[in-house]
Amino acid sequence: MLRVVVCVSGGGTNLQAILDAEAEDKLAGAHVAAVISNNREAYALKRAEKAGVPGLCVSPKDYPDRETYHRAFLEAMDSLQPDLIVLAGFLVKIPAEMIRRYSGRILNIHPSLIPAFCGTGYYGLKVHEGVLKRGVRVTGATVHFVDEGMDTGPILLQKAVEVRPDDTPETLQKRVMEEAEWLLLPSAIRLIAEGRVKIWAGKAVVQTKEGDLL
Ligand code: GAR
Numbered sequence: 001m002l003r004v005v006v007c008v009s010g011g012g013t014n015l016q017a018i019l020d021a022e023a024e025d026k027l028a029g030a031h032v033a034a035v036i037s038n039n040r041e042a043y044a045l046k047r048a049e050k051a052g053v054p055g056l057c058v059s060p061k062d063y064p065d066r067e068t069y070h071r072a073f074l075e076a077m078d079s080l081q082p083d084l085i086v087l088a089g090f091l092v093k094i095p096a097e098m099i100r101r102y103s104g105r106i107l108n109i110h111p112s113l114i115p116a117f118c119g120t121g122y123y124g125l126k127v128h129e130g131v132l133k134r135g136v137r138v139t140g141a142t143v144h145f146v147d148e149g150m151d152t153g154p155i156l157l158q159k160a161v162e163v164r165p166d167d168t169p170e171t172l173q174k175r176v177m178e179e180a181e182w183l184l185l186p187s188a189i190r191l192i193a194e195g196r197v198k199i200w201a202g203k204a205v206v207q208t209k210e211g212d213l214l
Pocket of ligand 1: 008009010011012013014015044088089090109110111122123124127177181
């Protein structure tokens with residue numbers, strides 16, 4: 001069984017998609033063992049509680065400096081013994097030490113087709129504002145492994161979503177979530193649980209089979 005720890009900051013709709021997929025037996029036996037939030041008020045923690053999954057808050061605000069926070073975050077993570085860490089709308093930079101320790105075992109979802117509209121300053125609604133400002137016709141979402149850069153790690157899955165002329169950042173965010181994010185993240189976890197993902201020469205390689213979202 002693949003033990004998954006999901007990190008969240010806000011509403012937690014991506015977490016919900018993962019929890020629903022597990023409840024429907026669609027994660028190839030992967031199990032959400034715990035949820036970590038940096039924000040005590042995050043609705044995602046309520047979703048965890050409703051699903052009977054332990055949730056904890058490790059917030060930078062509760063520590064005197066970044067270093068102490070990073071140590072506490074790493075200790076909390078280690079104590080949960082994850083096989084896979086999933087950043088599902090987690091808006092805090094992952095400490096370098098955690099990236100080294102869990103290299104190739106941290107996934108992130110980003111609401112655009114990387115390398116477009118990603119990197120510093122592009123998170124949440126800001127991504128969709130950027131897409132509409134530039135006037136691109138197609139956007140989407142990306143699941144990638146986390147390395148020490150910002151949205152630069154090996155890409156595992158991507159899915160395109162149409163941009164409509166009358167979109168607002170909010171309508172576009174909703175469509176990207178419904179048509180891409182909520183499908184991609186459970187699919188990515190399932191592929192890893194099935195042992196079908198390797199990182200080779202800096203790229204994620206997937207052993208495909210019929211019915212894959214690839
Ligand atoms: C999602 O759209 C996710 O892709 C994005 O934050 C939202 C969280 O929503 N993440 C980023 O922008 C990371 N750079 P949720 O809490 O409802 O899952």
